[in-house]
Every structure is written in structure tokens, then in C-alpha cells.
Amino acid sequence: MARLVDFFVRRVSVEGSSMAPTYLPxxxxxxxxxxxxxxxxxxxxxxxxxxxxxWLLKRCVARxxxxxxxxxxxxxxxxxxxEFGLVPSQEVxxxxxxxxxx
Numbered sequence: 001m002a003r004l005v006d007f008f009v010r011r012v013s014v015e016g017s018s019m020a021p022t023y024l025p026x027x028x029x030x031x032x033x034x035x036x037x038x039x040x041x042x043x044x045x046x047x048x049x050x051x052x053x054x055w056l057l058k059r060c061v062a063r064x065x066x067x068x069x070x071x072x073x074x075x076x077x078x079x080x081x082x083e084f085g086l087v088p089s090q091e092v093x094x095x096x097x098x099x100x101x102x
Contacts, residue, residue, distance in 0.1 A: 012030075018072030029096050031094035034094060047091050049085070
């Protein structure tokens, strides 16, 4: 049963300040495996387009068909769609559900 829960639920630790002040380094978040379409305003965990062994925490600010514009809440400290472009929605692995802030 635990393995099944682990498949759908993840605890994520915030690293870096790209999502400050919404989420701070060291904060622990709960994320669920993507079960629905990502909507603007959702905070997601997505594979880093620059290296598949890294994951990024970003907010979806817009959808363009199946592609997402992802941004950090702290634009001066964020590497996001402004640098690596729109991200295919299938690259999103998780949607943050707790704590939910915007």
C-alpha cells in the first residue's frame, strides 16, 4: 500500500529562492501526480528542460495549447520559460496541493 501512495503523493523540499516569497527554501510541500490538466495559477514540479535529472518548482502563468509558460514567483532569481521557452504539459510530473498559496 505504501508504494501505491508513494506513486501518487510526493513530499517536495523547496531549494533556492525562485518561488519566494510564496515558498521559501527548506519548506516542505505536498504534490500529487498530475491527474488533470495544468491550469494557470497551478504550482507544478516539472523536469528541467536543460537536464532531465533535475526537477523545478514553478507556477504556470499561461497555457498555449499543450505548452505551458512557467515562471518563478521571484523573477529576479528564477530560471524559467523566459530562458528555456514554453514547456510541453506532459513534462509536468506533479501539482502542488499543500500548502496552497498564490
